[in-house]
Amino acid sequence: MELYDSPARHVAARLVAQAGAGALGGLGRAVPLRYVDRDDPRPPDERWVRVRPSLAGIGGADLALVTGRASAYLTAVVGLPFVPGREVVGRVEQQVALPDGRVLAAGARVVVDPVAPPAGSVSLSGAGSPSEAGAGVGARAAEVGVGGGGWSRVTLAHRGQLHAVPEGLPDERAVLLDALARAVHAADRARVAPGARVLVVGAGAVGLCTVLALRAFTDAGSVAVVARHPRQAQVAGRFGADAVFDPAGAVAGVRRGTHALRVTPSSGGSFLLGGVDVAVDAAGSAQALATALRTTRAGGRVVVAGTPSDRVDLTPLWARGLELVGAARTSADPGAGDVLARAWELAATAPLDGLVTGGYPLTRWRDALAHAWDAGRLGAVRVAFDPAAPS
Structure with a gap:
C-alpha cells in the first residue's frame, strides 16, 4: 500500500x-x-x-x-x-x-x-x-x-x-508491542506520584495499554478512563480502570471523583477548579486534549501520548500553570531498552487476547x-x- x-x-x-x-x-x-x-x-x-x-x-x-x-x-x-x-x-x-x-x-x-x-x-x-x-x-x-x-x-x-x-x-x-511501548513511555513521562489520581482520555489501543502500564509500573491511586464505546469501557475495567466516563460526562465524572468545583464560562466547555493530578491524552484529538486540560488540577501534568491532529485552546495550560509533556518515542529517549523490556513483559502477561x-x-x-x-x-x-x- x-x-x-x-x-x-x-x-x-x-x-x-x-x-x-x-x-x-x-x-x-x-x-x-x-x-x-x-x-x-x-x-x-x-x-x-x-x-x-x-x-x-x-x-x-x-x-x-x-x-x-x-x-x-x-x-x-x-x-x-x-x-x-x-x-x-x-x-x-x-x-x-x-x-x-x-x-x-x-x-x-x-x-x-x-x-x-x-x-x-x-x-x-x-x-x-x-x-x-x-x-x-x-x-x-x-x-x-x-x-x-x-x-x-x-x-x-x-x-x-x-x-x-x-x-x-x-x-x-x-x-501490539509498539502500542505497549508507547504506553509504558507515556506512563514514565507522566511521573505519577504514589496515590496520584490519573485520567486517561481515549480508549483505543494506546489508551487501554496506558492503563495497563500505569497499573503495572506506577503507584497510581485512582485511574479513570474516558471511553466512547461499551467494548472499550469493558476492556478498560479489565485492565485496571476504577471508573469509565463517556466523553460528554467526563468533566462531571472527574468532578464527582475528585470533589472539584465545576465552572462553566459564558462560551466554551466547562472546566474544574481541582481535578486529577495527571491526565493522559491517548486519542490525539482536540476534544481529548481539551478534556485533559480542563480536568487537571492547577499545577498538574498533561501528557500527550496520541498523535495530535487538531488545534486546541491552550488557555487552561497558561491560566492554571499546567505542565504539558509530549510522549512520542524517539531515538533520543534515555532508557529506551528498558521501555521495550517492560513492553515485552506486558505482551507476555497482560490479558490481551x-x-x-x-x-x-x-x-x-x-x-x-x-x-x-x-x-x-x-x-x-x-x-x-x-x-x-x-x-
Missing part, C-alpha cells in the same frame, strides 16, 4: 474523516492511497533486511497520515510515496546478526520497532527506486518514531529495529480502513492487515 502525493485527495480525505462514521463508505475512495504491485525492495547495504509482515496494525498515527489529519510538522519527515504501517510483526528473509550479538536464522519472527537506532545509522541514501525508499521505514520518519512500511508484502527494516519475538508468543500479541481483529489482505484495504476508523463502535480495539493472506 502506498500513500502518494495528491493535494486534492488529502483535502477530500480530511473532509470525509471529519464527517464521521456516516461517511465511511467514501473514505477508501477519498484517501491518497493505492495498492501497487512492485518488485521486492533491495536492501541498500548489509544493515538493511527484508521482512515479510505477517500482521500489520492500523493505528491512529497511520489513520491520521492517510486521512490528512496529521500535522504538517510530520510532512518534513515522511517523504512521499510512503508505505504506512508502524506496527509490524513478520519474518526475516535472511540470516541477520542483531546489534546485541544474537543471530536470527532466515524465517525467524521479529517485530520491527518504528523507532530507529541513533541518528546517522539508518540512511537510505543509496535507495533510489520508489519500492526501496517507500517500502523501507525511512530514516527521518523512524528517528522521530513515525515509522512505516508494514502495509506491504515485503518491507525493509534496519537490523537495529529488529526484535526477536519470544517463542510461544502469538503474532496477535507481538504486533482478542484485542487484535481483522487479518485483512492488502487488496481489501478500503474495508480495513473503514473497520479501523470505526473500530470502537464495532467493538474492535486494533484492526490489522495480514499481508500474507490471499487476495
Whole structure:
C-alpha cells in the first residue's frame, strides 16, 4: 500500500474523516492511497533486511497520515510515496546478526520497532527506486518514531529495529508491542506520584495499554478512563480502570471523583477548579486534549501520548500553570531498552487476547480502513492487515 502525493485527495480525505462514521463508505475512495504491485525492495547495504509482515496494525498515527489529519510538522519527515504501517510483526528473509550479538536464522519472527537506532545509522541514501525508499521505514520518519512500511508484502527494516519475538508468543500479541511501548513511555513521562489520581482520555489501543502500564509500573491511586464505546469501557475495567466516563460526562465524572468545583464560562466547555493530578491524552484529538486540560488540577501534568491532529485552546495550560509533556518515542529517549523490556513483559502477561481483529489482505484495504476508523463502535480495539493472506 502506498500513500502518494495528491493535494486534492488529502483535502477530500480530511473532509470525509471529519464527517464521521456516516461517511465511511467514501473514505477508501477519498484517501491518497493505492495498492501497487512492485518488485521486492533491495536492501541498500548489509544493515538493511527484508521482512515479510505477517500482521500489520492500523493505528491512529497511520489513520491520521492517510486521512490528512496529521500535522504538517510530520510532512518534513515522511517523504512521499510512503508505505504506512508502524506496527509490524513478520519474518526475516535472511540470516541477520542483531546489534546485541544474537543471530536470527532466515524465517525467524521479529517485530520491527518504528523507532530507529541513533541518528546517522539508518540512511537510505543509496535507495533510489520508489519500492526501496517507500517500502523501507525511512530514516527521518523512524528517528522521530513515525515509522512505516508494514502495509506491504515485503518491507525493509534496519537490523537495529529488529526484535526477536519470544517463542510461544502469538503474532496477535507481538504486533501490539509498539502500542505497549508507547504506553509504558507515556506512563514514565507522566511521573505519577504514589496515590496520584490519573485520567486517561481515549480508549483505543494506546489508551487501554496506558492503563495497563500505569497499573503495572506506577503507584497510581485512582485511574479513570474516558471511553466512547461499551467494548472499550469493558476492556478498560479489565485492565485496571476504577471508573469509565463517556466523553460528554467526563468533566462531571472527574468532578464527582475528585470533589472539584465545576465552572462553566459564558462560551466554551466547562472546566474544574481541582481535578486529577495527571491526565493522559491517548486519542490525539482536540476534544481529548481539551478534556485533559480542563480536568487537571492547577499545577498538574498533561501528557500527550496520541498523535495530535487538531488545534486546541491552550488557555487552561497558561491560566492554571499546567505542565504539558509530549510522549512520542524517539531515538533520543534515555532508557529506551528498558521501555521495550517492560513492553515485552506486558505482551507476555497482560490479558490481551482478542484485542487484535481483522487479518485483512492488502487488496481489501478500503474495508480495513473503514473497520479501523470505526473500530470502537464495532467493538474492535486494533484492526490489522495480514499481508500474507490471499487476495
